Amino acid sequence: MKFPDLSMSNPVRLRDLIRQIRSAKTAAEERAVVQKECAYIRDAFRDEDNTWRCRNVAKLLYVSLLGYPAHFGQLECLKLIASTRFTDKRIGYLGAMLLLDERQDIHVLITNSLKNDLNHSNQYIAGLALCTLGSICSPEMSRDLGGEVEKLTKSSNPFIKKKAVLCAVRIIRKVPEQFDIFQNSVRSLLSEKNHGVLLAAITLISEMCEQNQQALQIFRKVLVPNLVRILKNLIMSGYSPEHDVSGISDPFLQVRLLRLMRILGRNDIEASEVMNDILAQVSTNTENSKNVGNAILYETVLTIMDIKSESGLRVLAVNILGRFLLNTDKNIRYVALNTLLHVVQADHSAVQRHRATVVDCLKDADVSIKRRAMELCFALINSNNIRTMINEMLTFLATCEQEFKADCTSNMFLAMDRFAPSKRWHVDQMIKVLTTAGNSVRDDIVSSLIGIISSSPDLHGYTAQQLFKMIRNDITQQPLVQVASWTLGEFGDLCVNGQYERAEDEENIQVTEEEIVNRLEKILNWSISTVVTREYAINALMKLSTRFPTCSDQIQSMMTVYACNMNLELQTRAVEYTSLFTKHTQIRSSIVERMPVLVNNQTSTTNNEEQTYEQEESSLASKPNFQTTSDVKQEPVADLLKILDEPSTTHTSHELYTHDNIFDVLSSPIEQPILSSNPIDDIFGNNLLNNQTTSSNGINSSIPQMTAIDKNGLRIIFQFERKDKNLFIHLQATNSAKIPITNFVFKAAVPKTFNLELLPPTGTTIPSNNSGDVRQTIKILNPNKEKLRMRIKLNYSFNDSTPISDEAELNAFPEQCYH
Structure with a gap:
């Protein structure tokens, strides 16, 4: 590899340095090339080499982009900026934007040069100064040069005017109080014919309104009619090749206008009334066959839902989102679902009309769309559609990926807790959920379901019988087994005695005491059962020791065996329960009597509960x-x-x-x-x-x-x-x-x-x-x-x-x- 010859009178050109660095085969070779060139550049800076300063700074900027230190070139950038040559100023300002920022004190030295160049007769030099000021301005520099920028916003040159307005955006972002300087010039900018200047002006007004409450109040009174007029002209104007994008006139300006109208109309009835007509026109006249039109419609929907719009207009906005759900583009469907999820509380009945389409999105192959559709389905559930929607969600729960099951079961529990038409239906559906979700059910759902069962005295025997049927042949689903163990421990005697109301189409299955105890013993001894499940089982067996006297000896022998268990929790419980059999028999029946009704605490682990x-x-x-x-x-x-x-x-x-x-x-x-x-x-x-x-x-x-x-x-x-x-x-x-x-x-x-x-x-x-x-x-x-x-x-x-x-x-x- 050839390294730059430091004895040469002319420095290596930038393109040659790039070629040498790219030809390096290892990181060490690259560092060697960079270090030699940086050493040469330092020597040139030290010798005050004015001839090749521009080239050396350009090479230093490239080295900086590669991640190597280049801070020693900051003062050289200031010298280039002070030069009278345009090529030197261009590299100098570029170096200032890359190597300087407001955290370094040296950037203050550039203020005087910026002020001179802002008033330069050459539009390109003035443009360079505006770009640099917008990039590195500090609050102090913004206050010093804000007046100069404001003068340039009144320039007759559209090139200078556009850059000045964009620089003003950065100044307002740094110092919102500078709003007073640009307030008067902003109004005249809205009458500009040049779309570039107009787009920059809309951006400046939006920034002012977001940063300054006083600006928002002033512009809300005087600018809304002007914005409506500009948007109407864009919609009604004919074909303009300069601004046309896929048959739509300047969609970028339309989107900016809609966003500004959203800011001005929020929580303001008068401004919203002025916007209603034009928003309706945009919604009905915009072509939605291409993404350009869809982008405008999406912004229109957000504006309609965010301002104090009419109810009919809100329905129109929701219908637009409903059409988005039928689009073949997955990104558009995702955006529609995400937006509907945000607006469902604002107009629940309008979103309900698209419930069938939302449910169809549950079958989408894209997991992001599927998740948003699931969340929206739960938001749409009410007392009128609870039966239909729960059936749909059970179907989804049976086929969805594992990552969805926990959230889905928690949301289903909360929805049924709010809107269940009857306790019996609630219990039946939750048993189906436990059976379908398997081991993906969260622990808090298990405890909450136990609370519901406890608070339904009429269903104690029925629930115990149904749960025993579920675990008779399958004890692999741990949450279901935990609920069943607790229920059988509390109300197993009601199941055996048949003290419950059977369903009309249900076959009569006789359950014996031995079957229940044997099933709980199998759960307790099964190696795959979790520790929590075994705790439920051992507690249930102890409860049944007084309700099933014929099985008391079998239960006592189990407790004796588990008194030596390796698990400390199970061992402790078994030892205590064994002592109830041997030393405290007289109080055993009172200790293991039925628990009082449990307080069903609010579950707080799902996404939809907060609604x-x-x-x-x-x-x-x-x-x-x-x-x-x-x-x-x-x-x-x-x-x-x-x-x-x-x-x-x-x-x-x-x-x-x-x-x-x-x-x-x-x-x-x-x-x-x-x-x-x-x-x-x-x-x-x-x-x-x-x-x-x-x-x-x-x-x-x-x-x-x-x-x-x-x-x-x-x-x-x-x-x-x-x-x-x-x-x-x-x-x-x-x-x-x-x-x-x-x-x-x-x-x-x-x-x-x-x-x-x-x-x-x-x-x-x-x-x-x-x-x-x-x-x-x-x-x-x-x-x-x-x-x-x-x-x-x-x-x-x-x-x-x-x-x-x-x-x-x-x-x-x-x-x-x-x-």
């Missing part, structure tokens, strides 16, 4: 003005669900009343006081004070207060005040830690049947050592007087350190809150 909640968020730092619930409801579903996109920590009544269980264990004959939400108060007799005295907030209420969170030193107490159907929850947050809590943000979500309004807090900083607090009021309207459930999410940090996020689900509100 039953509404959420409000308060943050003084980002939203100084209070936003009402009506505004929150119109937010896109994806944004609405950010608070609920993870499984939450559940605080149930069992956790809140833990201290009260001490009285049960000790069998105290003393009559229990009325339970408050804070068990410590009960122990010290403070509950009477809560009921009769004024709280720390000065609220006189007979409803006991409740501790929502007590973690990391942060303690949140709810105090209640009820007025007719309105419940006011007064939140008080204190901090017992030695470090103050900062950036405190409280979020709350309630079921859709409630109406939640979250008032601004008194602050975002909670002083340390309980020396102060933050207070906030939550207003809840409960027209149906349903039991209150709430999910809360907290974001905070200790003295501006690492952010902390906590979640909890509250189900144990005092009854006085809703009765």
